[in-house]
Amino acid sequence: MEYNFREIEKKWQDDWTQKGVYHVNNNSPKPKYYVLDMFPYPSGAGLHVGHPLGYIASDIFARYKRLKGFNVLHPMGYDAFGLPAEQYAIEHGIHPAVSTDQNIKNFRAQLDKIGFCFDWGREVKTSDQKYYKWTQWIFLQLFNSFYNRLTQKAESITRLIGIFEKEGNANHPIPNSSFTVRDARFTCHDWKSFNEKTRQDILMEYRLAYCGYGEVNWCEALGTVLANDEVINGVSERGGYPVVKKKLRQWYLRITEYADRLLEGLERIEFSEAMKEMQTNWIGKSFGAEIDFEVKSQEPGVGSLRVYTTRPDTIFGVDFMVIAPEHELIQKITSTEQKKPVEDYITYVKSRSDRERQAEKKITGCFTGAYAINPFDQREIPIWISEYVLAGYGTGAIMAVPCGDERDFKFAKHFNISITNIIGKHYNDEEANPTKDAVLENSGFLNGIVMRDAMELVIGKLEELGIGKRKVNYKMRDAAFSRQRYWGEPFPIVWKDGIAYPLDEKELPLVLPEVEKYGPGPDGEGPLANLKDWANPIDLPPALAGGQRETNTMPGYAGSSWYFLRYMDPHNENEFCSRKASDYWAQVDLYIGGTEHAVGHLLYSRMWTKALYDLGFIGHDEPYKKLVNQGMITGVSEFIYRYNPSENIGTVHMANEIPYKKIDISSLLSKEKNIAAIMAQGLFPEIYFSHDAIPKGEVINFSPLHVNIKYVDANKLDVEEMALKESKFHKACFVCNDGFYLNGKWYNNELKENSKLIFTTTSAGEKMSKSKLNTQNPNELCDKYGADTFRMYEMFLGPVEQSKPWDTKGIEGVHRFLKKLWRLFFDELKGKVWNEEKANDAELKVLHKTIKKIEEDTERFSFNTGVSAFMIAVNELSDLKCHKKEVLEKLLIILTPYAPHISEELWHQLGNEGTILDAAFPKPEEKYLVESSKNYPVAINGKTRAELNIALDATQQQVEEIILANETVKKWLEGKSPKKIIYVKNKMINVVI
């Protein structure tokens, strides 16, 4: 009886499905544990070996927790709305729902092969109306809420209306993220006098999901707006198309109101430092002051210039002001003689795209002809315009302190502006010094004060004079929430007379209608705007008659911002998730996924959770307790070398562009007469060389060519297979270092069979891609070695959190281990070899040591050393010829999370009923554990072996005598006798008690 993994895995997968062993109940006396994977976007390419890495890790942990007696929720679903399906629809005319469903089927088949313990009864699909009904519902909750800064939480907008009616907005100023109104104040009387439109416009300034005009990232190629995190280096994340700034009416999420709580929450959750850092940077909180400077310009009475600075202490070092080219004050303050240069400069800036600005950081600028007055020493400070000041951050204007800021310094040097030194010897006129520890000089009333302490003083003074105030600033902007696309959730909003009216909850879901074409609608609207009947519905409630539907759709991150809640109560038709269910499952205990969502999904879902918590729908305000980022599995390309006698290629270049080898083909051909002869006959179009067959010589004519890695196994290319399957190689000749392959035969001195071409491997650590032929489909590996081998091998590759190149070379070793395990139970000839004899101490030691090790490794996510521990255990049990049920049974239980199929099979072979999934994880028995013999270091007065007169050929006994006679050792032992004495490297002596 041999290890027939195909049969076993099929059998148990069917059995588990049929018996519903992965069904999870919301009512259980057991403690709960929630293990979540980032659900995949079902792309057409299917899964590759990188995907399952995280899934396997989470699956192992989920199964482990189950053995440990937890009620484990481990669901899976699909992030099904998104751009690629729509692009595919545009190109091929296939409805995104159709292609998405096909892809999901494909994903599901692949996932099932690997044997995950997902409760598929809880599957969610964000494009399903039963799901997005609740995405729309949550949107309405956000729309109907505002952030109360006094209570620091989201509250109902009706409450805000009540406040306005009573006291106006004195205590609730308009959030500064507003795009249309700034600092507008009104009283309760004003409010009462406002008409409906005005009131709604004002409320829109407060809503957590709101619509406003603003500069957005417009991607022409994709025909839509993108969120900041979807734009990378001025091009779109998806597709790499150019992105420009455009003013458009857009929906936003007022995530900026949550900035502080998003920061504070990071302290309570287990994310990696890198991840926390990324989110912290993205939020970009800084403390400083806003200062108003009186402006002195040709035209008097233009008011003041407001700047934001984190260094108010440097106010006496201000040598010039810089305002953004978009700053509204420019028109007013520019002097007549500077008008032309300023206009020219602004034209120049407009001609530069964001990309250009970021790529080449030139020092550019233009003087306005106006001056600002330093409030403390009345100095006149020239006001400049420069593109290095961003309109969108702070007030779009800065006070430049060249002695303390590098950019200001370079600007001053470039334009020859004289620099005031306020930090004495800390400044050397060669570069700026941003220190906070200098004692201030040339600083009026601040002279002699350390900068760090001066900050408070200045802010106090500014506030006292009424020309400035303390100010906290954030880099984070509100998140753009609408897309001019088809394949997303429609907004449950109807516009009438310029007012956005939410649909009644009873009308949800607002179903995504069918469209004929997926192309953009008129005026930057989405495809839905082409549907006149849908966009101008006739069946609206009387009050909204004549209204139009919002034709934008929600972005991809809408559905993924709350899916972890839906898994808890996936079939609830009355609520997005019952409070009972969310209270039971609460936070995700373990969330596994890639780092690519650091500032997107992970931030948005945290915000949604906080809003839902504030509004009382759930009882926790951080969605994830612990996040583990799995590393990327990168590809490894394999090459052969094409000989191009007709083209003079020059030096052979490897993918990394380093000249690799120079070869003289002619010398080779004169030597290998057969090849030359065959070449001369022109029987084949091309010759390919293995790496080591390329002769070392002078010249050229070889170019590296990617070969599909599926033909490569353990560094060897299966040439025959490849020549058979790939039509372009049908007539090719493959030259190997000891012969060549042509037309189905090997030629050499003798006919060789099963010969393999030896290969070189290069370019590890690159992204997997179709063009490099380096993608690996997990299905093929599962077919070849079985799911258990595949699972264990992926874990064995290295730490889960580390990126690593994919390489199948080692998979044989893991497969061997499983076969060896099998042989502890069954012998090929003798059949059953396991027995019910009593285990001896040596065997129990192996068992309990392994239990302890697996427990520790699994708990700390060290699955690679866990797999090693199993290998060691099986090796040792084989050596001990231990086939005892007493030992093997427990070994199977702890192996279950790693290799569930073989464990289940053997467990049944041992005569057990039910499923091993519900077995209890055994406790390691202390008495069998190798006593944790602590090595106590004894430095014998720092003396080495030689100094203690221990001869090199001294026997163990002689050594011990000498050591035990030593005063230091005697003292330390306190009369006890040591277990063991160990030398280390002649120098140190360990005494073990």
Add this chain to the structure above:
RNA sequence: GCGGGUGUGGCGAAAUUGGCAGACGCAUCAGACUUAGGAUCUGACGCCGCAAGGUAUGUAGGUUCGACUCCUAUCACCCGCACCA
């Protein structure tokens, strides 16, 4: 430029608290069994050296009886952010 991370054999990697560096696996080599081996088993395997021994965790220092581990400096690579005042 700023922030985070990683450097250990031919390769993937272990070393959990500062205690015999390289576990486990791959590849390679030698051998056994076999009609056969792409099955299985045994042994060797960082580097130098016939050996004894020496030497070795990116580099240079430091702390320590003892350092892959802690400290200082430095180099290389990877990831993230990037004119954020």
